[in-house]
Amino acid sequence: MAIGIDLVPSVQLSRVAESEKHGENSPYFAGWKAYDEDPYHEVENPSGVIQMGLAENQVSFDLLEDYLEKHPEASIWGKGALGFREKALFQDYHGLLSFRKAMTSFMEQIRGGRAKFDSERIVLTAGATAANELLTFILANPGDALLVPTPYYPGFDRDLRWRTGVRIVPIICNSSNNFQITPQVLEAAYENAESLNLRVRGVLITNPSNPLGATIQRQVLEEILDFVARKNIHLVSDEIYSGSAFSSSEFVSVAEVLESRPDRHHRYRDRVHIVYSLSKDLGLPGFRVGTIYSYNDKVVATARRMSSFTLISSQTQHLLACMLSDTEFTSRYIETNRARLKKRYGIIVEGLEKAGIECLGGNAGLFCWMNLSPLLENLDREGELELWKTLVYELKLNISPGSSCHCSEPGWFRVCFANMSEHTLEVALARIQKYVEQRMNAVII
Amino acid sequence: MRSGRKPLLSKLATNDGHAENSPYFDGWKAYERDPFHPTRNADGVIQMGLAENQLCFDMIEEWLINNPQASICTAQGLGMFKDTAIFQDYHGLPEFRNAVAKFMGRVRGNRAKFDPDRIVMSGGATGAHELISFCLADPGDTFLVPTPYYPGFDRDVCWRTGVQLLPVVCDSSNGFMVTRNALESAYENAKAANTPVKGLLITNPSNPLGTVLDKETLRDILSFVNEKNIHLVSDEIYSATVFNDKPRFTGVSEIIEEDQTLCNPNLVHVIYSLSKDLGFPGFRVGIVYSYNDEVVGCARKMSSFGLVSSQTQHLVASLLSDDVFVEKFLSESARRLENRHRIFTDNLDQVGIKCLQRNAGLFQLMDLSHLLRDKTFEAEMELWKVIIDEVKLNISPGSSFHSSEPGWFRVCIANMDDQTVDVALRRIRAFVSRSEGAMAASAKKKRCWQNQNRKLRVSLSYRRMEELMMMPPLSPIPQSPLLRAQT
Numbered sequence: 001m002a003i004g005i006d007l008v009p010s011v012q013l014s015r016v017a018e019s020e021k022h023g024e025n026s027p028y029f030a031g032w033k034a035y036d037e038d039p040y041h042e043v044e045n046p047s048g049v050i051q052m053g054l055a056e057n058q059v060s061f062d063l064l065e066d067y068l069e070k071h072p073e074a075s076i077w078g079k080g081a082l083g084f085r086e087k088a089l090f091q092d093y094h095g096l097l098s099f100r101k102a103m104t105s106f107m108e109q110i111r112g113g114r115a116k117f118d119s120e121r122i123v124l125t126a127g128a129t130a131a132n133e134l135l136t137f138i139l140a141n142p143g144d145a146l147l148v149p150t151p152y153y154p155g156f157d158r159d160l161r162w163r164t165g166v167r168i169v170p171i172i173c174n175s176s177n178n179f180q181i182t183p184q185v186l187e188a189a190y191e192n193a194e195s196l197n198l199r200v201r202g203v204l205i206t207n208p209s210n211p212l213g214a215t216i217q218r219q220v221l222e223e224i225l226d227f228v229a230r231k232n233i234h235l236v237s238d239e240i241y242s243g244s245a246f247s248s249s250e251f252v253s254v255a256e257v258l259e260s261r262p263d264r265h266h267r268y269r270d271r272v273h274i275v276y277s278l279s280k281d282l283g284l285p286g287f288r289v290g291t292i293y294s295y296n297d298k299v300v301a302t303a304r305r306m307s308s309f310t311l312i313s314s315q316t317q318h319l320l321a322c323m324l325s326d327t328e329f330t331s332r333y334i335e336t337n338r339a340r341l342k343k344r345y346g347i348i349v350e351g352l353e354k355a356g357i358e359c360l361g362g363n364a365g366l367f368c369w370m371n372l373s374p375l376l377e378n379l380d381r382e383g384e385l386e387l388w389k390t391l392v393y394e395l396k397l398n399i400s401p402g403s404s405c406h407c408s409e410p411g412w413f414r415v416c417f418a419n420m421s422e423h424t425l426e427v428a429l430a431r432i433q434k435y436v437e438q439r440m441n442a443v444i445i
Numbered sequence: 446m447r448s449g450r451k452p453l454l455s456k457l458a459t460n461d462g463h464a465e466n467s468p469y470f471d472g473w474k475a476y477e478r479d480p481f482h483p484t485r486n487a488d489g490v491i492q493m494g495l496a497e498n499q500l501c502f503d504m505i506e507e508w509l510i511n512n513p514q515a516s517i518c519t520a521q522g523l524g525m526f527k528d529t530a531i532f533q534d535y536h537g538l539p540e541f542r543n544a545v546a547k548f549m550g551r552v553r554g555n556r557a558k559f560d561p562d563r564i565v566m567s568g569g570a571t572g573a574h575e576l577i578s579f580c581l582a583d584p585g586d587t588f589l590v591p592t593p594y595y596p597g598f599d600r601d602v603c604w605r606t607g608v609q610l611l612p613v614v615c616d617s618s619n620g621f622m623v624t625r626n627a628l629e630s631a632y633e634n635a636k637a638a639n640t641p642v643k644g645l646l647i648t649n650p651s652n653p654l655g656t657v658l659d660k661e662t663l664r665d666i667l668s669f670v671n672e673k674n675i676h677l678v679s680d681e682i683y684s685a686t687v688f689n690d691k692p693r694f695t696g697v698s699e700i701i702e703e704d705q706t707l708c709n710p711n712l713v714h715v716i717y718s719l720s721k722d723l724g725f726p727g728f729r730v731g732i733v734y735s736y737n738d739e740v741v742g743c744a745r746k747m748s749s750f751g752l753v754s755s756q757t758q759h760l761v762a763s764l765l766s767d768d769v770f771v772e773k774f775l776s777e778s779a780r781r782l783e784n785r786h787r788i789f790t791d792n793l794d795q796v797g798i799k800c801l802q803r804n805a806g807l808f809q810l811m812d813l814s815h816l817l818r819d820k821t822f823e824a825e826m827e828l829w830k831v832i833i834d835e836v837k838l839n840i841s842p843g844s845s846f847h848s849s850e851p852g853w854f855r856v857c858i859a860n861m862d863d864q865t866v867d868v869a870l871r872r873i874r875a876f877v878s879r880s881e882g883a884m885a886a887s888a889k890k891k892r893c894w895q896n897q898n899r900k901l902r903v904s905l906s907y908r909r910m911e912e913l914m915m916m917p918p919l920s921p922i923p924q925s926p927l928l929r930a931q932t
Contacts, residue, residue, distance in 0.1 A: 011674060011711045012643075013739060017580045022746040061527045068518045068526065075518035084509060085502045091569075091726040126568055126729070127533075130750045137605055138458040142584075163579055163605070163747070201453070232450045271452050285533040286755030298454060305463040306605070309575050310568040313754035314727030319518060 202234030208364030243281030351429030373411025568751030644676035655806030814852025
């Protein structure tokens with residue numbers, strides 16, 4: 001049967017392929033496209049779109065480059081390429097022991113030594129994107145639900161749901177108490193899931209939170225642990241921003257809470273799983289370094305097997321094993337990185353204050369959560385999107401509307417501040433100040 | 446308040462879909478417990494179950510020393526560190542895609558051209574197979590796959606996707622060729638059982654056969670999938686291990702470029718990786734290449750779950766865009782693979798072991814059926830156990846590859862140095878002569894017994910065989926009554 005090139009019939013792909021759950025048709029990505037088409041450049045395109053929608057950490061690269069200059073052994077070229085063969089062949093899904101040990105040491109340092117990690121419980125994945133999906137495959141069946149506090153990282157819609165067939169039921173938090181998670185909203189979410197005939201398998205929190213830019217308090221963590229124990233479900237704590245808390249003491253990891261309550265250990269242990277990555281704290285998203293840390297042996301074993309689909313390049317494991325096992329370097333890095341992020345946060349909050357814009361009190365992360373509701377024409381989702389279009393296409397700032405993060409209240413926006421130079425940040429703030437001024441003048445007139 | 450209740454895990458987490466309960470892994474475990482080392486453990490198990498390519502590392506090491514800029518950690522390359530480290534775009538570095546596309550074309554003697562915009566990354570070929578299955582099929586759908594096939598497919602194609610594999614049985618009567626009859630038969634059986642066939646998965650060059658598909662067969666396959674409107678996934682991971690032109694390697698790309706009326710290109714997808722051709726399994730460089738725009742788009746989005754480290758992309762881009770090096774590498778690699786092939790086939794031939802004729806891959810398929818007690822898979826497992834435990838060679842039994850005929854064993858030969866090759870061959874020679882002696886003696890004994898006592902008693906070796914039979918089923922796939930299609 002001859003088929004002409006122009007008459008090629010379409011063929012069926014899978015339901016997963018046809019679904020929209022990759023999430024790329026949301027505003028979150030439309031802003032990126034605007035940036036791609038007209039990217040800001042200090043010299044070459046000073047009126048271009050400034051990327052403030054990408055939670056990247058570019059404030060501490062000099063520290064990494066400096067380290068590499070002094071430590072040629074971090075490259076697999078280091079010993080005249082003699083180590084190359086072993087690394088190139090190493091595909092064991094346990095991962096390089098030296099790398100796992102370096103990761104646990106780094107994670108412990110970030111938590112100020114208040115929690116200990118066992119390198120045998122570390123499972124490697126190509127980024128936190130893969131880690132969150134993988135855990136979902138393990139903890140839930142298609143059609144089951146995970147409870148996730150809103151507002152949340154838009155990528156979860158894809159990572160937790162797309163190929164897994166698992167549902168997300170929001171734990172609706174609101175600004176009246178700074179979007180904190182309470183036993184009431186947890187219970188409400190659980191009941192909501194039940195009313196939809198969905199079996200809840202776990203709660204997934206991000207701590208420090210994206211997009212809030214704030215850490216979860218110890219007491220709240222204890223309440224969440226009690227809740228999951230009562231419901232006999234899992235807790236996934238995505239701690240990808242743990243090293244980006246502005247001060248070490250303000251971040252409390254679920255690991256610490258577990259360790260500080262040995263009496264409750266048996267109730268909590270098998271439920272708790274931590275996701276981590278070097279994409280934010282070290283600013284290395286391109287290297288695809290994600291980890292799952294689970295206190296549940298069966299989850300560790302299964303996750304390890306599943307990680308075959310998404311291992312970390314041994315070349316990269318080697319590099320990071322060298323870097324992260326240098327505890328003097330990492331301790332200095334963590335401290336300096338925190339200070340620089342804190343300073344950036346100070347600059348942006350001050351700049352926004354000058355424009356009369358309030359932010360949620362933040363103490364972590366690469367972004368701040370600002371309240372633009374006073375600027376909305378209508379205090380609803382459409383009003384928010386209208387303002388967002390103005391921000392992207394007129395002010396040329398790609399920031400993320402709260403609706404893309406499933407925020408229950410219109411008017412909140414996430415703005416990233418660590419993926420640009422200080423100068424660019426000032427340019428962005430100036431644009432905002434000018435816009436607000438114009439709006440106020442327009443009102444007066 | 447109840448305490449100590451264990452929270453449930455998913456069905457995926459608790460089933461056998463990871464396929465690690467197969468003998469394929471038991472041999473590995475034996476190796477791990479007692480690994481051969483020429484000086485420290487000369488009596489250890491020699492790993493001949495791992496299809497790795499270690500023959501050309503010296504060439505790569507030399508290139509690396511001469512090209513420090515290919516690393517982003519060296520003084521020469523550090524300038525690229527930041528830009529590379531923040532690059533997480535799932536399109537991949539353009540220079541990476543360009544270099545891989547060019548390399549794939551070069552491997553095919555430039556008889557096919559690859560478009561860098563169709564190159565999608567994945568976590569090794571392992572990730573690529575799972576990814577393409579997610580794109581093309583729904584849970585419960587079926588892919589046909591000619592036997593014998595790489596055991597990893599049971600996990601990669603089926604585990605998290607819910608897709609099933611249905612064997613298309615090929616056998617040695619015609620050199621394991623994939624015939625139109627076999628394909629039609631498998632398809633009809635699947636249809637009759639209401640298991641919708643969504644695609645056909647071929648590996649070319651084949652693992653474990655080490656053979657390449659001839660042009661006629663490829664054309665037949667393409668016309669078959671076109672007629673049924675099902676997908677063709679062609680795993681060409683061993684494409685650069687073809688060491689001579691007898692016959693020349695032809696990939697599906699060449700055929701559809703040559704004859705655009707033969708098959709709807711929207712049905713054709715190629716899987717590739719650098720793990721075998723270059724010997725880089727640790728770097729996790731998997732590629733999905735599709736002629737279907739929609740699949741490229743979807744696969745690219747999905748690749749977020751298994752991107753190649755940008756550090757590695759940078760290295761690979763530098764290496765593969767060095768045309769002089771690539772030329773030199775491909776021809777020298779083929780020469781060394783052919784040499785290794787000849788050493789094994791000659792030596793095995795001398796002790797009466799025939800291998801399937803091949804000109805590709807990193808392994809041989811040996812015919813040990815004459816050493817089996819009888820022509821059964823039980824006997825094959827028995828022999829395999831002896832080879833692992835006594836001869837101390839981890840080789841792979843044909844049953845782990847879903848072979849329809851007992852007696853075939855795959856032995857990997859490119860993952861060791863010359864010294865180890867000698868030791869392995871020596872052990873095989875010794876084993877064969879022991880076995881022949883033992884078989885002659887037992888044949889004589891058997892005649893005595895038969896004369897004395899007509900009833901055969903269950904021997905110790907049978908008991909061991911029964912223990913082996915208690916192992917979990919080889920296939921994690923729910924037992925379908927149509928597990929095999931007949932030719």
